[in-house]
Amino acid sequence: MSDSKYITLVSYDGFEFVVLREAALISETIRAMLRGAFKEAQTGRCEFGEIRGPVLEKVVEYFHYYHANRDQTDVPDMDIPVDICLELLMAADFLGLDSRPQMRDLS
Amino acid sequence: MADEPVLPTLPKTPFNGLGSKRAWAQANAPPPPSVSTSSDPAVFSSDDDPALEAYESARRHKRRYVGTWYDQHLALSSDSVMGDDGSSTIVGSSPVVYRPQRRAKGAVRQQKRQFRKLDSGVYMGGQDSTDTEGDVPSPYTPKYFVSPAQLRVSPRSLPQVSEAESAARDKIKNCVEYGNQEVDLSGLGLNSISAETIAPIADIAPIPLVVKGVSFEQADPDIKVYLYNNHLKDFPLSLVNIEPLTFLTLRNNDLTEIPTCIGKLKNLKTLNLAQNKLKYLPAEIRRLMGDGGKLVMLHTASNPWWTAEKLSFQAVIEQSDPNPLIRTPVEFLDSNGQIYSRFRLPLSDADLAESTSSLELEVEHPSELEMPKEVSYAEGDHVRLLNPTGARSLFEYALKALTKLPEPELEEVDYWLGVDEGYPKGLRETLNLAADAHRSGGLTCSVCGRGMVVPLTRWVEFHKTAGTIRVDRESLVPFLKVGCSWKCVPARQVVPECEEKLPESDD
Numbered sequence: 272m273s274d275s276k277y278i279t280l281v282s283y284d285g286f287e288f289v290v291l292r293e294a295a296l297i298s299e300t301i302r303a304m305l306r307g308a309f310k311e312a313q314t315g316r317c318e319f320g321e322i323r324g325p326v327l328e329k330v331v332e333y334f335h336y337y338h339a340n341r342d343q344t345d346v347p348d349m350d351i352p353v354d355i356c357l358e359l360l361m362a363a364d365f366l367g368l369d370s371r372p373q374m375r376d377l378s
Numbered sequence: 379m380a381d382e383p384v385l386p387t388l389p390k391t392p393f394n395g396l397g398s399k400r401a402w403a404q405a406n407a408p409p410p411p412s413v414s415t416s417s418d419p420a421v422f423s424s425d426d427d428p429a430l431e432a433y434e435s436a437r438r439h440k441r442r443y444v445g446t447w448y449d450q451h452l453a454l455s456s457d458s459v460m461g462d463d464g465s466s467t468i469v470g471s472s473p474v475v476y477r478p479q480r481r482a483k484g485a486v487r488q489q490k491r492q493f494r495k496l497d498s499g500v501y502m503g504g505q506d507s508t509d510t511e512g513d514v515p516s517p518y519t520p521k522y523f524v525s526p527a528q529l530r531v532s533p534r535s536l537p538q539v540s541e542a543e544s545a546a547r548d549k550i551k552n553c554v555e556y557g558n559q560e561v562d563l564s565g566l567g568l569n570s571i572s573a574e575t576i577a578p579i580a581d582i583a584p585i586p587l588v589v590k591g592v593s594f595e596q597a598d599p600d601i602k603v604y605l606y607n608n609h610l611k612d613f614p615l616s617l618v619n620i621e622p623l624t625f626l627t628l629r630n631n632d633l634t635e636i637p638t639c640i641g642k643l644k645n646l647k648t649l650n651l652a653q654n655k656l657k658y659l660p661a662e663i664r665r666l667m668g669d670g671g672k673l674v675m676l677h678t679a680s681n682p683w684w685t686a687e688k689l690s691f692q693a694v695i696e697q698s699d700p701n702p703l704i705r706t707p708v709e710f711l712d713s714n715g716q717i718y719s720r721f722r723l724p725l726s727d728a729d730l731a732e733s734t735s736s737l738e739l740e741v742e743h744p745s746e747l748e749m750p751k752e753v754s755y756a757e758g759d760h761v762r763l764l765n766p767t768g769a770r771s772l773f774e775y776a777l778k779a780l781t782k783l784p785e786p787e788l789e790e791v792d793y794w795l796g797v798d799e800g801y802p803k804g805l806r807e808t809l810n811l812a813a814d815a816h817r818s819g820g821l822t823c824s825v826c827g828r829g830m831v832v833p834l835t836r837w838v839e840f841h842k843t844a845g846t847i848r849v850d851r852e853s854l855v856p857f858l859k860v861g862c863s864w865k866c867v868p869a870r871q872v873v874p875e876c877e878e879k880l881p882e883s884d885d
Contacts, residue, residue, distance in 0.1 A: 333772045348770065351779035357791055360776035364805065369773030 278305065278315045280331065286324035288331045294338035299367030321365070326358045330366065542566045543575055550578050557585035559600055564627075565607040573616035579603065580620045600624050605631065606650070615818060618642040629653050629677070638662050639819020641670070648675040656681040658838060658856040661824045676855075684724070684838060684856045704840040704854060708867050711834055723836055723858075778831045780809060781816035788813055808832060823862035835861035837868065 278295055280288045292315075295301050304311040311317045319327060333349060340346040351359060363369060539547070546563045553561050561579055563571075584597040602625035603617065610631040617623065618639045626643070627650035634655045640646075641662030649663070659678075666673040707721040780791065792813075795806040812831050815821045821830050840854035861867055 330772065333775070337772075348778075349772075349775050351775050353779055353783060356776050356779035356783075360773065360780060360805070361801070363771070363773040363776050366772075369771045 275315050278317065280327060281316065281318040282322050282324040282327040283318075283320050284324050286327060288327060290331050290334055291338065294334040297334065297337055297368070300365060319362075322362050323355075323358060326355050326362050329355065329359055330362055330368075333368070539572075539575075540569070542568045543571060546571060547575050550575065554578050554582050557583060559584055560602045560604070562604045563608070564604045568605070568608040568610060570610065570612065571605075571614045573614075576614055576616040577619070580622075598622065603627075607631075613637050613640070615639065618819065621645065624648070624672075626650070627677075636660055636663070637818030638815070638821055641665055642819065644671050647672050648677075649673060650675075650677040651681065652677045652679040654681050657684050658858045661839075661857050661859045662822075664839075664841065664857050678855050683854075685854075705868060706838045708861075709836045711832075711836065723838065774831050777808065777812050781812045781831065821860055821862075823866050824859035825861050825866035825868075828862050830860075830862035833860035834863055835867050837861075839868075 276292055277289050278292045278301075280290055280295070280301075282288075292305075296305070301317060304317050305315070306312060322330070329351070336349050545566050546568060549563060550561060552558070559582055561582070579601060582599060582601055584599055586595065586597050588594060599622040601620060601623050603620075603623060604627050605614075606627045606629035608631050610628065610633060613628070613633055613636055615637060617626065618637075619642075621643075622645055623643055624645050625648045626646060627648075629650045630653040632655055633651070634657070636651070636656065636659055638660045639662075640660065643666065646666060651659075656678075663673070663676070665671060667676070706723070709721050709723050780788070783791065792806065792809060795801050795809060815831065821833060822828065823830055837859055838856045839859055840856050859868075
């Protein structure tokens with residue numbers, strides 16, 4: 272179960288997003304959730320009690336955007352609607368999606 | 379007029395039983411001093427007011443106000459909501475309670491909104507003008523007249539032009555009128571200069587010389603702005619919109635920083651920045667000196683420039699370059715502004731005071747600074763840098779979207795970030811940094827030229843005189859360069875590869 276190719280992200284208002292596991296792993300927070308003996312690691316289902324559906328949707332969009340463009344150059348910037356940008360900023364901070372040096376475990 | 383039919387007399391008890399806070403008896407008293415901005419006598423809703431008979435004879439002096447009418451309304455709007463008999467059905471039955479607002483700005487906005495909703499449109503300053511005394515959350519509410527300043531309306535929404543600035547405006551107006559391209563605003567004691575003042579400079583068009591026999595030729599504008607001997611603390615940002623500006627002197631001001639958007643002044647030939655409080659210049663000025671611009675004269679004397687001693691770094695000197703170049707190590711940051719390298723640029727004064735130990739320049743050894751030594755990582759972890767030319771982090775995208783917010787909203791966000799404990803700590807600083815960068819024209823990576831929100835690498839290059847540029851001899855001028863990713867570093871910098879194992883044997 273935990274080795275499924277996809278994981279599910281759940282927003283606090285109940286929206287579920289099925290994401291490619293590999294894409295979602297760029298988030299340090301999600302990686303930590305899926306590692307070890309947490310419930311999330313067993314079920315492949317991560318619930319976020321603070322992220323609204325539309326915001327999580329944008330986050331998921333970013334996962335795929337990043338995944339698709341990870342080896343490319345001159346990537347067009349992703350468009351962020353202004354009305355959710357502050358929430359998105361918070362979510363990005365929470366999920367570790369800023370450009371600090373990223374730690375990767377090779378196991 | 380005399381033929382007009384006369385209205386029947388109204389009943390003695392008027393129709394104010396709808397919950398007006400005032401007893402009618404009070405209305406029989408001579409009217410309190412009116413705060414109406416209008417000089418017209420009150421003729422609409424108080425026609426039946428017996429006090430009106432004594433209207434002319436009352437010792438009533440016309441009030442004079444300075445300022446615009448809407449300033450007055452801003453202050454008085456709550457009065458009319460509370461007091462106007464004709465429209466007080468809603469208000470009167472449940473008096474509006476003004477909660478003390480957190481921000482005066484918000485308070486004003488709310489009052490305004492209610493004003494629009496409830497007011498009949500005919501404003502009668504009148505009997506109830508003192509009702510709001512307890513409601514306006516300002517402790518120094520004068521009896522009848524609340525000036526906008528006392529409502530703590532931010533000065534930006536009600537611009538006040540200082541004496542010096544209005545003098546500057548006059549001068550600019552003259553220049554526009556007579557086609558004089560030398561705008562002399564020197565020695566006016568300007569503390570700041572607004573965009574409205576500067577904007578007309580762009581309209582200056584030279585009056586072409588018309589001589590008989592010579593074919594008419596439209597002269598290209600060649601504008602010179604003199605702003606020396608003032609007290610400007612910030613570079614007037616709107617100056618960069620004056621494209622034909624060729625000469626700009628800001629000598630003897632209090633500038634601490636030159637914004638990056640100065641790179642837009644492609645026609646600038648002379649720039650005098652002497653006798654300011656500058657510590658470094660943006661790399662954009664370097665670009666103006668090179669292919670990107672026409673800058674040939676740059677005066678930089680008498681500024682507290684960063685020097686090698688002040689920054690206390692191990693310098694890299696590249697003699698091979700035709701222009702001798704001294705460079706500091708690179709400072710590595712993340713998008714939250716946290717610094718990962720040992721080398722730090724003293725971008726605030728406090729830091730500068732701390733760095734006391736001064737290293738001598740090693741001119742002989744252009745030592746290659748290996749980055750792994752500069753960066754501290756968590757133990758046993760491996761580093762994967764983000765693809766420098768690829769996608770940005772979500773954080774940066776969101777930050778970028780935030781900086782595009784209109785100014786008042788941005789201020790509000792900033793306010794909440796400061797008040798609410800729930801937000802991450804560094805976020806406010808990051809946002810301010812990003813907003814400042816956006817305001818001053820945005821940052822571009824010195825290496826790859828992409829636009830960016832927050833710098834991830836920073837370093838300083840010291841440049842000396844080059845052939846065509848006359849930089850003052852006494853000092854090397856530091857230019858701050860910024861990079862948009864950890865790979866955007868000066869060419870000789872060695873960056874750890876993505877898959878490279880980190881130096882565990884780091885001693």
